[in-house]
Amino acid sequence: MPVSGRLTHMSRRDVVDFGGGGPTILLLHALMGRATTWWPVARWLTRYGKVIGLDARGHGRSPHRGGRWRTPDFVADAAELVTGVGAPAVVIGHSMGGLHAIALAAEHPELVRALVVEDVGIDLRGRTVDDWRALFDAWPVPFPSLRHVREFFGPAGDYFAECVEERADGYHFIAPPRELFDIAAEWGERGYWDLVERVTCPILVVEAEHTVMPAGQQAQIPRRAPGGGTHFVVPGAGHLVHEAAPRVFQGAVEAFLSWVLDEDVDLAADRVEDGDLLHPRLNGFDRE
Secondary structure, three states: OOOOOOOEEOOOOOEEEEEOOOOEEEEEOOOOOOHHHHHHHHHHHOOOOEEEEEOOOOOOOOOOOOOOOOHHHHHHHHHHHHHHHOOOEEEEEEOHHHHHHHHHHHHOHHHEEEEEEEOOOOEOOOOOOHHHHHHHHOOOOOEOOHHHHHHHHHHHHHHHHOOEEEEOOEEEEOOOHHHHHHHHHHHOOOEOHHHHOOOOOOEEEEEEOOOOOOOOHHHHHHHHOOOOEEEEEEOOOOOOHHHHOHHHHHHHHHHHHHHHOOOOOOOOHHHOOOHHHOOOOOOOOOOO
16 A cells, blocks of 8 residues: 555654555664654555554654663564564664664564665674764754755755754754764674574665675675575665665565565566666575
């Protein structure tokens, strides 16, 4: 069922119901994002199931503010949501959301049917939040208008426009920087390969050519996950793959869903621009 153009918040303020019917598809956003950043993806995902997005703690409309949130907290929220809406779910996560998706599949395998992770970091030990602080300090917050937000972030402008709110002096990011720093600090303290090695469902790893993650790690994910899957790099894309290369991302995910959901889906060649990379089926779905 196509999205009607109206988002419906479910009984939880931190959940967005994008529409659709059938198997649950849960969308988990990146650090600093929110569920509504998935809007361009949700529009076509509703053909494959009931699509819902979750605002992570400290983000969007989440009621959880001011805490030192850790990965188990985010996983518990996602597990509660999937249990209530309908399991097992296909879980799609970008960056931080990808890590939480992997952790959910590892901790609650009965809740996850398949995973799609987009430009995710598994072992960032040694990195500190200083890089995040320097980045945020360089941004001209508050922005005078949404137009300024879009112009400043260029091709990612629509994405970041979802992540700000208007206050008396202009537009600020909804997620407080201090909470973001606390969340990111955990990633520099430990690796998460132990979670990857407990994922028993199939996984699709979509990596940006210009990734911000350590080289070579993402290719290892489907090899080290017992459920297997595939990995590919999207040429020319930056960290926001689904924004930078939307047709390629859509083609990859649709091919994957047609396999894991056992549906006869028409994957028209004109949906992607890199032909034999993604059409008619992604290579590697042999559960390595």
